Amino acid sequence: MRAFLAELSKLFSLPGIWLACGIGAFAPAVIAVLDSIAQKEDIIAGVSTRLPEAGYIGLAVGVQGVIILGVLAVSSEYSTESSESGGGQQIASSLTVVSSRLHFLLAKAGAVTVISMLQCIIAITAVVPATYLILGEYTPLFEWPKLIGAVCYWTFTALLAFGITVITKNGIVPLAVLIMNSSFVSISFLLSKVTKLALYLPDRAGIDMFMSLSESILSPFTGALVMFAWVGVLFSAAIVVILKRDVAS
Amino acid sequence: MITINSLVKHRRKQEILSGISFKARPGRVTGFLGPNGAGKSSTLRILLGLDRATSGSALINGKPFAELDNPLTRVGAALDGAGAHRMRTGRAHLCWIARAAGLPRARVEEVLEITGLTNAAGKRVGSYSLGMGKRLGMAAALLGDPEILVLDEPVNGLDPEGIRWIRTFLRTRAESGNTVLLSSHLMGELAETVDDVVIIKQGQIVADGTLAEVIGKHPTLEEAYFALTTEYPGENV
Structure with a gap:
């Protein structure tokens, strides 16, 4: 518990985490508003095929905040001080305070999970009124199971970013790949045009938890299981890597 | 030993x-x-x-x-540099370490005083000189008053x-x-x-x-x- 609280303290004392929280809280509402404005005329005319996505699209695309959170939580450990300052890394301090690497990783993952869930809850409380503001009575019903699915999607996404960064040690590659993939035209979306197997990639399966896209083949529950399996595989790999790796390597 | x-x-x-x-x-x-x-x-x-x-x-x-x-x-250890993220303040760095070890916040102020960093504790570690970084590393090593x-x-x-x-x-x-x-x-x-x-x-x-x-x-x-x-x-x- 002490290690978990220390990880929360560590994260909240980094300015980059507050940027991630800001993006996570407001980007989905902004995206939801812009999408609702674009769709409003078609929705009122009753010809929109994307009515069920209204609002939820913000939660699907505006996931960058938790990606930054998951990446930064790990990459900040490996960020090297300048050579003038001695060239040290925070990971050395962390592992001399919490000597069990497994406890260290679980405490950090726990902190990322809690912050991701809170970020998503704040994002939902912004997205729902923002969508109502634009669409009024035409706003689709926000159902609890779908909103819980969105919270799971955000949390799993943060943990995927976390696990990948443990393996790479460097935040740039996972940040670039995951943020690009969470954009409107994602790599997995393009791949799904080539093979249906791409619908089992974590982001596509995860979105099925709260959105019904035309090409979806997974139920919300199956989508959750598939994304959770991806998290499990990557997190297991991260555990193996951190248990075996020398800090100096 | x-x-x-x-x-x-x-x-x-x-x-x-x-x-x-x-x-x-x-x-x-x-x-x-x-x-x-x-x-x-x-x-x-x-x-x-x-x-x-x-x-x-x-x-x-x-x-x-x-x-x-x-x-x-x-065991208190100070290796390369401060062992802290450059965007965090010296005090915040010591605070998370103290929290992980279950030490009171007052101990952070004590080690800052011992190592002569009290006035620089609110500054980001990235702005520290090599000597200040060494002092911060030393402060972290002393937090638990180890043998x-x-x-x-x-x-x-x-x-x-x-x-x-x-x-x-x-x-x-x-x-x-x-x-x-x-x-x-x-x-x-x-x-x-x-x-x-x-x-x-x-x-x-x-x-x-x-x-x-x-x-x-x-x-x-x-x-x-x-x-x-x-x-x-x-x-x-």
């Missing part, structure tokens, strides 16, 4: 440590000397559980570091006042019965601080004894060091 026993470390195809053994005893300051790349930092990192030994053991009071309960209260200190080049970057402070401080710690193991390449400073000396060269211990034993017939520790670590000692005279 720190016990290094037949420690071997291979990295890729290179042998970094070739079965080194030595002890750092309570009540004494042990200086760990050697040229760059001799294996000093690797030994300290293995001792602190940061790197893994290929074979052999590095024990703290008879236990590997990973088996210590709340290690910060047993053992492991310090890598602790006087590097410190101003004369800082060097004098650390010399006095480490002597006081050792005289209170604590164990201090420090690596350094500043012979003059080391000769005035340490009781015992261990010299490592290319992953092998070439001298281990009290300061007087290691100096032997040489006029200074520096002369003894170069005689033991240089292929052709005359080159450095």
